[in-house]
Amino acid sequence: ILMFPLKGVRMTLCPKFLHTNSTSHTWPFSAIAELIDNAYDPDVSAKQIWIDKTVINDTICLTFTDNGNGMNSEKLHKMLSFGFSEKCVVNGRVPVGLYGNGFKSGSMRLGKDAIVFTKNGESMSVGLLSQTFLEVTKAEHVIVPIISDPAESKNSLKAILTHSLFSTEEKLLAELDAIIGKKGTRIIIWNLRRDKNEKTEFDFDKDKYDIRIPEDLDETGKRGYKKQERLDQIVPESDYSLRAYCSILYLKPTMQIILRGQKVKTQLVSKSLAFIERDIYRPKFLNAKTVRITFGFNCRNKDHYGIMMYHKNRLIKAYERVGCQLKANNMGVGVVGIIECNFLKPTHNKQDFDYTNEYRLTIAALGEKLNDYWNEMKTKKNGEYPLALPVEEIQKQPDQTWVQCDACLKWRKLPDGIEHLPEKWYCSLNPDPQFRNCNVPEEPEDDDLIHPTYEKTYKKNTKHSLKQMTAVFQQYNKQFNTFLHSLKRKTPTCVTPVSLKTPRLNDKTFNNHDDDDEDVIILEESSTPKPSADSDVPVVKTECINLDQEVKQKENCDIGEPCSAATSESKTEQLTSSTQTELPNLVVKKEEVEDDIGIQVPRAEMETKEHNVDAVSETSVDLGNELKNQLRLLSKEKEMYQNKCEVLTKQVETLEQRILEMSNKYVKKEMCHQSTETVPSFEEESVHERSLSEVTVLYEQALEEIAKLKEQCSTLQNLKTECSRCADGENKSEVDEIAVQLDDVFRQLDKCSIERDRYKSEIELLEVEKNQFACQCEELKAEIAQLKASIPQAVARANDSTTSNVEDSVNFPDGESLKLRSLRVNVGQLLATIMPDLDLQQVNYDIDVVDEILGQVVEQMHEISST
Numbered sequence: 001i002l003m004f005p006l007k008g009v010r011m012t013l014c015p016k017f018l019h020t021n022s023t024s025h026t027w028p029f030s031a032i033a034e035l036i037d038n039a040y041d042p043d044v045s046a047k048q049i050w051i052d053k054t055v056i057n058d059t060i061c062l063t064f065t066d067n068g069n070g071m072n073s074e075k076l077h078k079m080l081s082f083g084f085s086e087k088c089v090v091n092g093r094v095p096v097g098l099y100g101n102g103f104k105s106g107s108m109r110l111g112k113d114a115i116v117f118t119k120n121g122e123s124m125s126v127g128l129l130s131q132t133f134l135e136v137t138k139a140e141h142v143i144v145p146i147i148s149d150p151a152e153s154k155n156s157l158k159a160i161l162t163h164s165l166f167s168t169e170e171k172l173l174a175e176l177d178a179i180i181g182k183k184g185t186r187i188i189i190w191n192l193r194r195d196k197n198e199k200t201e202f203d204f205d206k207d208k209y210d211i212r213i214p215e216d217l218d219e220t221g222k223r224g225y226k227k228q229e230r231l232d233q234i235v236p237e238s239d240y241s242l243r244a245y246c247s248i249l250y251l252k253p254t255m256q257i258i259l260r261g262q263k264v265k266t267q268l269v270s271k272s273l274a275f276i277e278r279d280i281y282r283p284k285f286l287n288a289k290t291v292r293i294t295f296g297f298n299c300r301n302k303d304h305y306g307i308m309m310y311h312k313n314r315l316i317k318a319y320e321r322v323g324c325q326l327k328a329n330n331m332g333v334g335v336v337g338i339i340e341c342n343f344l345k346p347t348h349n350k351q352d353f354d355y356t357n358e359y360r361l362t363i364a365a366l367g368e369k370l371n372d373y374w375n376e377m378k379t380k381k382n383g384e385y386p387l388a389l390p391v392e393e394i395q396k397q398p399d400q401t402w403v404q405c406d407a408c409l410k411w412r413k414l415p416d417g418i419e420h421l422p423e424k425w426y427c428s429l430n431p432d433p434q435f436r437n438c439n440v441p442e443e444p445e446d447d448d449l450i451h452p453t454y455e456k457t458y459k460k461n462t463k464h465s466l467k468q469m470t471a472v473f474q475q476y477n478k479q480f481n482t483f484l485h486s487l488k489r490k491t492p493t494c495v496t497p498v499s500l501k502t503p504r505l506n507d508k509t510f511n512n513h514d515d516d517d518e519d520v521i522i523l524e525e526s527s528t529p530k531p532s533a534d535s536d537v538p539v540v541k542t543e544c545i546n547l548d549q550e551v552k553q554k555e556n557c558d559i560g561e562p563c564s565a566a567t568s569e570s571k572t573e574q575l576t577s578s579t580q581t582e583l584p585n586l587v588v589k590k591e592e593v594e595d596d597i598g599i600q601v602p603r604a605e606m607e608t609k610e611h612n613v614d615a616v617s618e619t620s621v622d623l624g625n626e627l628k629n630q631l632r633l634l635s636k637e638k639e640m641y642q643n644k645c646e647v648l649t650k651q652v653e654t655l656e657q658r659i660l661e662m663s664n665k666y667v668k669k670e671m672c673h674q675s676t677e678t679v680p681s682f683e684e685e686s687v688h689e690r691s692l693s694e695v696t697v698l699y700e701q702a703l704e705e706i707a708k709l710k711e712q713c714s715t716l717q718n719l720k721t722e723c724s725r726c727a728d729g730e731n732k733s734e735v736d737e738i739a740v741q742l743d744d745v746f747r748q749l750d751k752c753s754i755e756r757d758r759y760k761s762e763i764e765l766l767e768v769e770k771n772q773f774a775c776q777c778e779e780l781k782a783e784i785a786q787l788k789a790s791i792p793q794a795v796a797r798a799n800d801s802t803t804s805n806v807e808d809s810v811n812f813p814d815g816e817s818l819k820l821r822s823l824r825v826n827v828g829q830l831l832a833t834i835m836p837d838l839d840l841q842q843v844n845y846d847i848d849v850v851d852e853i854l855g856q857v858v859e860q861m862h863e864i865s866s867t
Contacts, residue, residue: 013142015134018134022108023109028201028202030349034350035103035106036049036246036257038103039255044068045069046067046069048255049064049255050064051242060200061192062188062189065180065186072120076146077127081100081144101348107129108129109193111193113130113191114189117172118186119176120183121183125146125147127144132191147160147172160172165188207743209260213240236304246259247267249314250315251340267402273295273399275297276296278292278294279369279373281293281362293339294337294339305332306318306325307336310338310340322363323367323368323370326367333392335370341362376459378391401415401416401418405426406424407426407427410441411443412435412443787820790820828850831857834857838853
């Protein structure tokens, strides 16, 4: 056994790992989001980040500059290393970073080389993470040159000046000076990723205020944007526009993003929807904690819909379709849901969640909640609008208007009716005096919800309608059973009855309201009869009762009267058992009894005839012949009745089969072990038969109306699909071009309007200044007039004086000369503000030089005011 000493060896990192690590970002915007997250996290806490494209030494570069806390050399070293993450919660703000890998994977996904300039108010540092540097130097492991003190890190300085875009220390210092303020960080990435045609993966030219992913040709030859796992839906703008993606990147933005010189209009996604309602999700794995779900309709584009899933305020999945939105039936169109899934774990690229059981349960619950919201809103809103427009087609405005202050970055709620806001908005412009100061905290969020904010009446109505349908099915079932029983009672019993299995509903299935399947109706088969008395007893009684009637009927047949079917039916009704199931022994007895009846009738007649023969012996031979004839007739009649019974039995079989088929369409068969059925009276049977016929007619009418409605729905659906195809057809490219042109025009109009507003404000300021100058000129004119009036007296007094010294004028009793001099001094200072070239030191205030200059200025002001 070889023993190795416990001596540690530093693990090296292969330079190829920089590229391998970056491949987790299949979508380039996710790499940019990593760099934005670093500025947003509370350890940096930047208020603004500037993202721009620049050209350095004929090389296209991406720059990311923030005004956060910056870093010292130690933190910079950890940032450029792998796995170091010291982020923590600061003032309630939760960091997005988890793994200490975001900058490395993000920067190396965008380009091969990146340089970091940072300053924290006390020191300045520069670090280089470059695949090109490692390839040129043929390094065997990752080396990161870092400069904090040029005198102590000469080798790092030499490597950066040699292998970066900045060849002198002055250029490095210039980039550090580009960071606004004493703190901040600036990242420059170059050698950007390019396609096979040597074009950058970003489009910087289509919109000079945006960074976009260029269009590609798909397999059909049609130009379109790259889809981020969206195969069957319209690609939202956030998939190919960085400006649109940054506007929804955070659930509640607290940092301004300036993209290519223009501020991104971030939005509170959960408060920029229409028809907003909130629901509650209580997963079992969170121990009774509630998660808020916000639903609403997209006011900008109804084709962009789905669930916005955030994690610690950061967007993970955008427009994820769930529930009814997954079906191609235009259900859930325009509905956007927002949920913050802090209980799930995102993947390394922060564009998806780990596919765990918790994630699957969450997606399933979101689908159910979205279905509830869609059904409720569709029923409610479609009933409110007289034009009967679908709820997704109704023109919508956000329920609330929120704006972010450009000074304190707090969000303020504005009253309804305010549409146009200035480019820069401050709390001092708030119409609400309660929140008109930046020192006032934001409006508090809603308290944790215990119940949804809306009543799900559609769900309740559906359950109620199911109960009503259950009651209707109960009634139909009773009518079916009554009809079947009446048919059985009318069936002749001279022939062996057909084995019937009549389905019958159990009332208990409808009384069980706790069952989930409230709309399922269950049938029973082969029910067990109640115990009955001996079947021979009622047969014997009926024999005794109906014997005389049969004799009379046969005598009538001999005379020539037709035998009616009603008499046979009356016999069968009296001989019919009251139970539902078949009993073979009972049926045999019925047949034997009926056969005995058929035989006993001629015997009784023969006995009567024999008595008559004894009384009148002369006619015995004739009577014997008549009896033989009557026996023949009775046998023929019996055969005829048997044939009729067979025909009627076949008809009953066909009717029962039809009824079974009809009932099987709407009900569900099950077995029941005990059930009985009572025999209704003849009047009740007729009433049930009539009600059954009426129900059948109504049912057929309902089927016809349903068929008509289905045809109308299909035609409307075809029209809608044709319209959508026309809209998305060949003219789509032209529409896109027109939209681009209109976008340029609107941008120019916005610029013109901004310049117009600026000129208007300048004109107003000039007007105010002009009025002030006019007032001052009038005052000066009045003072000059007074001075001119006093000049002759002053001159006379000066001539009388023996000295030309100015100070002697102080000796005049009225002191006019001193006042005039001081006035000229003040006027000279005022003129110096208007005429910068005027040298007050060379002006003699004892003569009227200042007066002449003032007169010229007044004349010029009059000319300006007149023009």
